[in-house]
Amino acid sequence: MNKIALYILIFLIVIYLLIMSQKIIDLRAVLPVHANQKRVFPKRKLAQIDTIIVHHTAGPTTQTVRQIAQYHIGSSSHVCQGGCPGILYHYMINRAGKIYWVNSLENVVYHATPMNTRGIGICLIGNFDKIEPNQVQLDALDYLIKKTRKDFSQPLRVIGHHDACGGCKTCPGANLYPILSKYNAQA
Numbered sequence: 001m002n003k004i005a006l007y008i009l010i011f012l013i014v015i016y017l018l019i020m021s022q023k024i025i026d027l028r029a030v031l032p033v034h035a036n037q038k039r040v041f042p043k044r045k046l047a048q049i050d051t052i053i054v055h056h057t058a059g060p061t062t063q064t065v066r067q068i069a070q071y072h073i074g075s076s077s078h079v080c081q082g083g084c085p086g087i088l089y090h091y092m093i094n095r096a097g098k099i100y101w102v103n104s105l106e107n108v109v110y111h112a113t114p115m116n117t118r119g120i121g122i123c124l125i126g127n128f129d130k131i132e133p134n135q136v137q138l139d140a141l142d143y144l145i146k147k148t149r150k151d152f153s154q155p156l157r158v159i160g161h162h163d164a165c166g167g168c169k170t171c172p173g174a175n176l177y178p179i180l181s182k183y184n185a186q187a
């Protein structure tokens, strides 16, 4: 191998390690959105946010963020007739504990009616009515909640989708929901 090829290889390895070591992977510009570019989420001011709302996908752990985005913008999505503007969360955490940033926090995303204007949606991939969230997912959720709270000047309550919709769903699942209470413990 000549020297230039070696330098290029080292450079690529460094870039790869930098990308892999990122705590939050920003997918906002690369995830698919609705084909009709006029179909966009309403905007809000960050000062309107006072709640973090936790979800599960209620699907298989192998589902990818891209597949979920495709479903939400497709016409089979039950939330918007003809497909939603984009993926319906702000962050997603996969089974490997990777955090994906999928929507700007200024976007009012339709994840937890009637609290969409106030809420940041974090969704963990998996069905936590059936399986347990694993430790890397819980660690990632913990990191993301603490970081988000630090980034905001106003206090942010942490609830499950179940609470936001008055018990309409089991989301984020019976095995994840009880863990959320520690984030609202009284000092």
Ligand SMILES: [Zn+2]
Pocket: 054, 055, 056, 111, 161, 169, 171, 172
């Ligand atoms: Zn939910």
